[in-house]
Amino acid sequence: MTKANNKLRPRASTGASASRYGAKSSAGKSASAHSSAGRGAGARARRTFARRSEIDPFIVMDVMRRAGEREAAGEKVIHMEVGQPSTPAPRAAREAAKRAIDEALLGYTDALGIRPLREAIAALYVGRYGLEISPERIVVTTGSSLGFVLAFLAYFDPGARIGLPAPGYPCYRHIVRLLGLEAVTLETSAASRWMPDGAMIARAHAEAPLDGVLIASPANPTGTMFTPEALADVVRTTEALGIRFLSDEIYHGLTYDQEAATALALSDDAIVINSFSKYYSMTGWRVGWLVVPEGDERTFERLQQNLAISVPTVSQYAALGALSDEARDELEAHRATYRANRDYLLAALPEVGFERLVPADGAFYLYADVSAMGEDSAALSERLLEEAGVAVTPGLDFDAHRGARYVRFSYARSHEDMREAIARLAAWRKGRRHTP
Numbered sequence: 319m320t321k322a323n324n325k326l327r328p329r330a331s332t333g334a335s336a337s338r339y340g341a342k343s344s345a346g347k348s349a350s351a352h353s354s355a356g357r358g359a360g361a362r363a364r365r366t367f368a369r370r371s372e373i374d375p376f377i378v379m380d381v382m383r384r385a386g387e388r389e390a391a392g393e394k395v396i397h398m399e400v401g402q403p404s405t406p407a408p409r410a411a412r413e414a415a416k417r418a419i420d421e422a423l424l425g426y427t428d429a430l431g432i433r434p435l436r437e438a439i440a441a442l443y444v445g446r447y448g449l450e451i452s453p454e455r456i457v458v459t460t461g462s463s464l465g466f467v468l469a470f471l472a473y474f475d476p477g478a479r480i481g482l483p484a485p486g487y488p489c490y491r492h493i494v495r496l497l498g499l500e501a502v503t504l505e506t507s508a509a510s511r512w513m514p515d516g517a518m519i520a521r522a523h524a525e526a527p528l529d530g531v532l533i534a535s536p537a538n539p540t541g542t543m544f545t546p547e548a549l550a551d552v553v554r555t556t557e558a559l560g561i562r563f564l565s566d567e568i569y570h571g572l573t574y575d576q577e578a579a580t581a582l583a584l585s586d587d588a589i590v591i592n593s594f595s596k597y598y599s600m601t602g603w604r605v606g607w608l609v610v611p612e613g614d615e616r617t618f619e620r621l622q623q624n625l626a627i628s629v630p631t632v633s634q635y636a637a638l639g640a641l642s643d644e645a646r647d648e649l650e651a652h653r654a655t656y657r658a659n660r661d662y663l664l665a666a667l668p669e670v671g672f673e674r675l676v677p678a679d680g681a682f683y684l685y686a687d688v689s690a691m692g693e694d695s696a697a698l699s700e701r702l703l704e705e706a707g708v709a710v711t712p713g714l715d716f717d718a719h720r721g722a723r724y725v726r727f728s729y730a731r732s733h734e735d736m737r738e739a740i741a742r743l744a745a746w747r748k749g750r751r752h753t754p
């Protein structure tokens with residue numbers, strides 16, 4: 319059934335950035351609650367929040383919840399909002415978890431992680447990059463998310479200034495602010511394939527000194543990445559300026575034309591953040607890792623002991639299974655699907671109106687400039703979900719200033735889903751709803 323419905327036609331902007339995905343909503347509320355805190359009434363004070371809790375939502379999670387509500391009401395939604403594979407952990411990981419449940423005590427582990435996992439992660443660097451890394455330098459973390467927290471706590475005192483690319487992964491700036499650090503925006507552009515360079519970092523540092531820089535390559539939300547030369551330029555610049563370089567390598571393994579270079583090959587002082595969430599298809603298991611400079615691990619051990627004690631034990635065993643040779647074919651098959659999705663979407667999205675895209679090298683995202691479509695990206699995202707049943711993420715999550723002009727498409731799902739999404743978007747453009 320294909321029903322004409324004028325209400326579904328794309329319409330002009332309503333100026334609706336204060337939508338359900340509005341970045342400031344929760345912060346605004348708690349700010350006013352906070353202002354009454356100093357007035358003293360005990361019961362009232364208990365209902366207020368600390369200033370540090372005034373952080374923006376991770377909008378993609380809000381979109382995911384709303385998409386889930388529509389699914390619970392019986393609708394089929396194509397998920398292109400969240401950066402999460404639709405595949406489970408590789409079989410070898412699930413088998414390892416089952417064995418651990420049956421056979422292991424599953425108590426706390428060493429704060430830095432179980433030894434075999436740290437050794438297997440170190441071996442990954444030999445296999446993937448030809449680099450010998452001591453297992454002592456590996457810190458197993460609760461997803462890379464807690465890896466950021468540990469690294470920021472280890473290296474930066476309150477007030478430290480951290481350069482972060484915009485657009486970029488939103489939780490960087492949220493965590494930075496939560497910890498009393500200052501986020502310094504390194505504004506990139508489509509012309510430079512959305513990646514910062516050494517000159518940009520040096521300029522920001524000259525304006526007001528930076529203490530560190532955190533960059534992901536391949537990047538979220540753009541899927542673009544450093545060439546080895548561009549990475550070397552950034553590493554050399556940060557070393558020359560005497561500031562820390564944190565390299566988020568969570569999308570390594572998910573590249574389609576050339577392998578990503580690791581900062582560890584260029585510097586012994588770089589701090590590398592990685593995770594089992596993306597390439598290993600294990601978001602919910604919550605395991606990541608850091609590679610820290612030699613001798614720094616004791617500081618991380620003390621931090622982890624106090625903050626988390628250790629990372630969920632069953633997940634550590636599962637992660638070990640994911641690093642086995644057995645898991646490889648399955649994971650490489652996922653990569654082949656993403657590559658096919660990327661190639662398909664780069665051709666098909668422009669045909670349904672999303673013409674302004676920068677081709678992506680890796681991860682599983684495309685970042686589209688939708689400014690010519692007549693409404694801001696928050697309103698557009700809401701309408702795409704409601705009217706086409708396609709969930710996408712408004713750019714405001716990634717770039718507080720320019721994000722109203724962009725949406726991010728995630729292509730981490732099956733190829734059939736991608737074709738269905740394009741069919742839905744094509745029908746939506748014509749004011750109809752696609753029914754397969």
Ligand SMILES: Cc1ncc(COP(=O)(O)O)c(C=O)c1O
Nearest residue numbers: 401461462463487534538593595
């Ligand atoms: C660039 C980047 N870094 C880190 C993360 C956090 O991932 P996790 O905590 O699952 O390892 C994400 C999640 O989407 C991401 O895109």
